[in-house]
Amino acid sequence: MSDSLKAAFPADVSQWVLFNLAKEEFGVPAAQVQEIVRYPEVTHVPGMPQFVKGVVNLRGKIVPILDLKERFEIAGEPPALGSRRIIVSLMGKDSVGLIVDAVLEVVRLEPQSISPVPAGLPQIDSEYLGGVGKFRDRLIVLLNLEKLLTAMEKKILGDLKG
Template sequence: MEHTTSEQEIQLVTFRLASEEYGLPITKVQEINRLVPVTKLPQTPNFMEGIINLRGRIIPVIDLRKRFEMVISDHDDDTRIIIVEINGQVVGVTVDAVTEVISLHTANIEPPPATVALDSKYIDGVGKINDRLIILLDIDKILTDQEELTVKKISG
């Protein structure tokens, strides 16, 4: 988690997957785009949607619902591709909807509960804002080393 020492606040881009709200540090997010046609690639992991052409750059796209083994739903007008950096690699991740950008005091972040259904290696913590709980993703741990190599090969 990236902290600013003076304010002890982090900026998060929050988004929905199914009925849950997730957050990513804004420093990991390059841009947010509407869903565009994704070109499927053969022999890639099932959570790999394919690739998009973003202003001349080939960007691999990961479906977070599939990555987290959630129920798959059809994309709609709210579906977004968040362009993020994962360990130096630019990747798009599809989410059900981007909700907002928020500031979260680090004092309101707790470690992930040991009983979470979602593999806790992907989770940095749980943020509390009023009556909301926001699952804070560690985007650098979304891919295994082998999957990162696959993504690097795809994007050249």
């Protein structure tokens, strides 16, 4: 694993939660996933960046909800009715919900199967990405959740929680 990949993902990251956005497959470290829930009713909060859909109350905890398709500017058909999920993940010490079209599976990726992000990957800004994993005959775009939000966006979302 290259130095840049080691910086993005600790050596002990081997389990990944795979999900779809449009027709693309993505993964997040399973260790950062707190839970996966059906898409709930989201309360809109005015003045938020467009990719912040609002907040939900999960067992008394206010969780901001981010639309990854909006964040990455991915177009595509709406997901099948009932397949859309929220992956509640840790970003630092805070929880955020990530809207995904469908959760696929949890897989183990060996460090040697993860490589740096190649040039020309879909229109997603490479700063959000940690690498590309090979699983069976598929390429999985691996997100670096710590880079998903700017410092200002993290502050704005932190203010939502009070």
